[in-house]
Amino acid sequence: MAARSETLTARDAVARRLRAGGTDWRSWLLEGALLLSLLVALGILFVLVGDVLIKAFPLLAERPLDFLTSTVSARAERAGIIQAIIGSITITLIVAVLAIPIGVGAAIYLEEYARDTRLARFIRTNIRNLAGVPAIVYGLLGLAVFSTALGLGSVLLAGGLTLAVLVLPIVVITTSEALTAVPDAIREAAFGVGATRWETIRSHVLPYAAPGIFTGTILSLGRAFGETAPLLMVGAIAGTFSFVGAPWEQLGEGYTTLPTIVYHWAGYPQAEFRALGAAAIVVLLGVILLVNATAIVLRNRYDRKW
Amino acid sequence: MIGTLVLSGCVTTPRASGAGQGGTVIASGSSTVEPITSLVAEDFAAITDGFDYQVDGPGTGDGFALFCDGATDISDASRPIKEEEAAACEENGINYVELKIAVDGISVITSTANDAVDCLSFLDLYALLGPESQGLDNWSAADDLAGELAAELGDEYGAAHTPYPDAALEVTAPGEESGTYDSFIELVIEDIADTRGEDAVARADYTASADDNVIVEGISGSGTSLGWVGFAFYDENSDVLRSIEVDGGDGCVAPTAETIASNEYPIARDLFIYVNTDRAADNQALADFIDYYLSDEGIALVEEADYVSLTPEALEETRAVWEGR
CATH class of the missing domain: 3.40.190.10 (Periplasmic binding protein-like II)
Structure with a gap:
């Protein structure tokens, strides 16, 4: 109790000091510079999004459903993105099913079970390095391992596996960070009342780390959703094709994704394709916004204070 | 494994045979030619039951690499095949014809x-x-x-x-x-x-x-x-x-x-498609598709894609090359 009232007093003192220092020109300068940074960042974002929305609006207003449900086509007036939507969603599901359990599992082992040896530190450092490897390198890896060595060919499953490998280090790192943020006192308290290591992790560490793990993994899915370069290496079609099917039928077939389609349409000479590309970007942004909103909702729902 | 079976199944065996029947055609190559082949494929699919197609555009060189590996039936090209590419095709036993389809x-x-x-x-x-x-x-x-x-x-x-x-x-x-x-x-x-x-x-x-x-x-x-x-x-x-x-x-x-x-x-420059002739002999859908590509209806799509049509003489020459495959 005594400690608490002391902190309050200190906080009051700081507040008083801040109110008194209102004419400090250095503070004004700093505040101005920071505000400017914010405005520049927001300005760029508004210009980009505004430009895309303006280009996309006529098309989305004219045939919103038709655009979402038509197949890719070399004729602008009937081109749509249904195959790209199915492709992107299926690939993201493959990534979720593979990368999340493996990544979270690896992080729990690294943080909770592994001793802090030279080897463990070496592995940790390398996982961090892996997260910084350019995406195209994972594309080459996917081409060599999944498409060629495993003989999958240029099919959706190969794309999904490649992106799962791509986001794996990100999942491990974000989960590790969420786990290390849980105070040791929580673990010690659990051990103190006789809990086993498993019980401690399941009932104490994981619930507290959950918001961080959710945020990290969902953001990594957003990353997978937006990747283009590695998929072009493992056969995403920057062109047209006739196949439309349910996600499980798509696994062994040629495929495309939303960002691949945007890239493809940007290369056409006709201006109508730029409108199509902009409309596909709007859909892509919408989905990513939805994914990020889900991350925030989950984080708030499981957020705990100690 | 699923992929190999499905993919090689698509490429090598027609799902049905006989004129105007279904089947699968896989094309890749030049992104310049891709819109023409895509338009032809779309229109052919509209009048042919069960016709499946896939037209990619990674570039002429990448296209020939796939073509000479046997992964595609048609290779779109914005230049003639290079010597080393032709050698790769020969090594893998890929026989083909070169069809000039448009001018850019x-x-x-x-x-x-x-x-x-x-x-x-x-x-x-x-x-x-x-x-x-x-x-x-x-x-x-x-x-x-x-x-x-x-x-x-x-x-x-x-x-x-x-x-x-x-x-x-x-x-x-x-x-x-x-x-x-x-x-x-x-x-x-x-x-x-x-x-x-x-x-x-x-x-x-x-x-x-x-x-x-x-x-x-x-x-x-x-x-x-x-x-x-x-x-x-x-x-x-x-x-x-x-x-x-x-x-x-x-x-x-x-x-x-x-x-x-x-x-x-x-x-x-001339724009070409290269067609695997062994595949065309096995896969009726591929042969029908090329017939349609070179028909008056099909070749007219060159202009819809904003390229320049061949002169009538050059078109006759291309048709003769295809017929004499």
């Missing part, structure tokens, strides 16, 4: 704001864009080089249109990885460079892009720009771009569909 002009372009230059000969283009133009950042700085070339080579490659305007020379053009770059070098620069004992390349100090729409932006954004793009990209953007007439030794010619088709316009 390469437009030399500047901004609509530039009215100082109307016509350039191959000689001018070499002086302004060739390997020896490296470092020249003003049009007029190339005057001496053009004069020297004119003295050495005469009118063989067209007259030099000196003096050039005294204005900044801002070059935006396709990068080395692009087929449009290769074609420009081969058609315009190579002969003069050989005579001069230089490498057949463009100057290295220009703004390069693989995306033609980026080049259009760059050219239209500067009043004294110079560059080149495929005819379709000029044609679609003629409100912001001005094409410069080209003199290949027989006078100045502007790029239009007519002058490109008649070979009057000197910088034009």
